[in-house]
Amino acid sequence: xxxxxxxxxxxxxxxxxxxxxxxxxxxxxxxxxxxxxxxxxxxxxxxxxxxxxxxxxxxxxxxxxxxxxxxxxxxxxxxxxxxxxxxxxxxxxxxxxxxxxxxxxxxxxxxxxxxxxxxxxxxxxxxxxxxxxxxxxxxxxxxxxxxxxxxxxxxxxxxxxxxxxxxxxxxxxxxxxxxxxxxxxxxxxxxxxxxxxxxxxxxxxxxxxxxxxxxxxxxxxxxxxxxxxxxxxxxxxxxxxxxxxxxxxxxxxxxxxxxxxxxxxxxxxxxxxxxxxxxxxxxxxxxxxxxxxxxxxxxxxxxxxxxxxxxxxxxxxxxxxxxxxxxxxxxxxxxxxxxxxxxxxxxxxxxxxxxxxxxxxxxxxxxxxxxxxxxxxxxxxxxxxxxxxxxxxxxxxxxxxxxxxx
Numbered sequence: 001x002x003x004x005x006x007x008x009x010x011x012x013x014x015x016x017x018x019x020x021x022x023x024x025x026x027x028x029x030x031x032x033x034x035x036x037x038x039x040x041x042x043x044x045x046x047x048x049x050x051x052x053x054x055x056x057x058x059x060x061x062x063x064x065x066x067x068x069x070x071x072x073x074x075x076x077x078x079x080x081x082x083x084x085x086x087x088x089x090x091x092x093x094x095x096x097x098x099x100x101x102x103x104x105x106x107x108x109x110x111x112x113x114x115x116x117x118x119x120x121x122x123x124x125x126x127x128x129x130x131x132x133x134x135x136x137x138x139x140x141x142x143x144x145x146x147x148x149x150x151x152x153x154x155x156x157x158x159x160x161x162x163x164x165x166x167x168x169x170x171x172x173x174x175x176x177x178x179x180x181x182x183x184x185x186x187x188x189x190x191x192x193x194x195x196x197x198x199x200x201x202x203x204x205x206x207x208x209x210x211x212x213x214x215x216x217x218x219x220x221x222x223x224x225x226x227x228x229x230x231x232x233x234x235x236x237x238x239x240x241x242x243x244x245x246x247x248x249x250x251x252x253x254x255x256x257x258x259x260x261x262x263x264x265x266x267x268x269x270x271x272x273x274x275x276x277x278x279x280x281x282x283x284x285x286x287x288x289x290x291x292x293x294x295x296x297x298x299x300x301x302x303x304x305x306x307x308x309x310x311x312x313x314x315x316x317x318x319x320x321x322x323x324x325x326x327x328x329x330x331x332x333x334x335x336x337x338x339x340x341x342x343x344x345x346x347x348x349x350x351x352x353x354x355x356x357x358x359x360x361x362x363x364x365x366x367x368x369x370x371x372x373x374x375x376x377x378x379x380x381x382x383x384x385x386x387x388x389x390x391x392x393x394x395x396x397x398x399x400x401x402x403x404x405x406x
Contacts, residue, residue: 001036002369005078005096005103007062007088008041011049016237016258017202018284019110022155022179023084024050026108027057029358038076042091048237048258064091065404070099079369080104086113086145093148094389104369107149111281112159114139119278119301120206134166143167146174147382148389150368150375153177153361155282156305173379177361179282181291181352184345188293189267191334191341196231197223197327198269198294200259200285203236203243207279212236212255214320215275216246220253222324227331233269235259262288271314271331272296275323282306289313290348295340297327308351313344 006027013020030037039052040060052059062069073081073096081096081103083089089107096103117138122129146152146163152174154160160176163169199215201208212234220232231252236243239257247255259265266272272289276299286306289296295314303316315326330337368375376383 001034002079003076004030004035004037004080004082005073005076006037006039006082006084007092008039008043008084009088010043010084011039011041011045012052013046013048013237014050015260015262016048017205018179018282018287020050021284022108022110025180026082026153027055029362031055033362038078040072062092069095074099078103080106080365082106082108083145083149084108085110086142089145089149090141093145094386097148097386102372104151104365104372105149106365107145107152109142109146109152109154109159109281111155111279112142112162113280114142115159115162116207116278116280119280120210123210123277131166139167143169144385144389147379148386149173149382150372150379151175151364155179156280157308158305159280160305170379172375173382175361175364177357178352179284179287180354180358181287181348184291184293184348187263187267191270191337194268194270194294196233196269197271197273197331198233198235198265199273200235200262200265200288201274203239207276208236209240209243210278211274211276212243212246214277215273216248216253218320219273219275219324219327220251222321223327224251224253226324226328230331232273233265235265263292266292266294269294270337271327273327274298274302275320276302280304287348287352290344290352293341293344295330295337295344297323297330299323306351307347310347310350311343313347314340 012023014024027037038058038060040062042062042064060072069092077100086107093105096105114134114136118133118136119129122133146169154174154176155178157176160174163174164171203209231254234255237258244255266288272285272294274283274285274296279301283302286296286298286302290313297315297317299318300316303312314330317323317326330340
């Protein structure tokens with residue numbers, strides 16, 4: 001039985017974020033292929049963390065900048081190590097390479113952090129993002145991690161192309177693995193059976209908190225003017241006091257905490273709104289909307305990499321006035337709504353319910369285990385970066401370790 005070590009940024013919370021759902025999908029795929037899994041993480045668990053022990057997964061609490069990790073990883077001796085985002089590869093990648101050099105190193109990017117940060121800075125400055133914005137400090141760190149790993153999982157088709165076209169990463173180092181949606185919602189409600197607008201997202205994620213503020217100030221007043229009795233319901237895990245202060249029943253704008261039953265919330269709403277001004281990766285709320293056949297209005301960034309040229313299940317608008325008008329049309333016109341609702345199902349069935357990508361991913365992992373040395377010999381930049389990491393990060397980490405012991 002092959003062994004997989006997952007080094008998580010946090011313990012998986014599939015009810016809190018799309019990242020948590022993504023991690024559990026990866027775990028399920030490896031378990032279906034009969035891999036023995038250990039999940040290690042330096043963070044504290046929360047009450048919403050999934051019970052990995054119930055899934056027969058070993059749990060290990062690890063520390064940053066501590067030699068105890070070396071002993072642990074040598075003892076477990078994995079065939080492959082999956083890093084949850086590039087920060088974990090930075091912290092533990094050199095230790096894995098040093099103690100388990102034959103272990104395949106896999107990076108799950110979740111989304112490209114440098115892309116999200118570049119867009120966020122452009123929004124803050126009130127301008128359009130330029131190519132030069134992508135060459136930021138985070139890009140240097142994240143792309144270095146991509147090179148150091150044997151394979152990186154890319155969740156968005158847009159990001160898969162961006163890495164090859166703009167940063168010239170070889171396709172052999174990347175694997176396009178979109179999030180899978182699971183089965184369609186069991187219950188489908190009609191246009192007349194639904195009411196209100198909805199959006200869902202982890203409030204700790206900056207693109208989500210920004211979109212809620214933007215929705216409240218720039219878009220909702222326009223919608224409410226045309227539809228004075230309609231309500232907007234915002235759900236999300238970990239709401240901050242500032243986010244809760246956006247709650248305004250007088251204008252029909254309701255800010256809630258966590259949605260305990262996402263499907264129920266989504267299928268009772270008539271339209272999902274996601275006015276994302278920056279971000280990256282795949283947006284879980286929009287997949288949930290498709291799965292519940294709830295039409296949506298989002299931005300170009302919201303829809304990016306999610307429909308691969310197929311018609312969207314609603315409207316894609318960047319201008320706040322056009323966004324509001326599209327939301328009003330979708331909410332009020334039953335014929336338009338019905339077509340968009342059907343398209344959501346079509347998108348799920350054609351883009352997010354295929355086992356081929358998962359099977360292809362596991363096949364690729366097994367191929368790389370067999371051809372690991374040849375694969376690494378073709379990635380000289382990765383070998384060079386790992387060499388310098390061992391010479392710099394290694395000794396910085398040991399210095400921090402000694403400093404902490406004093």
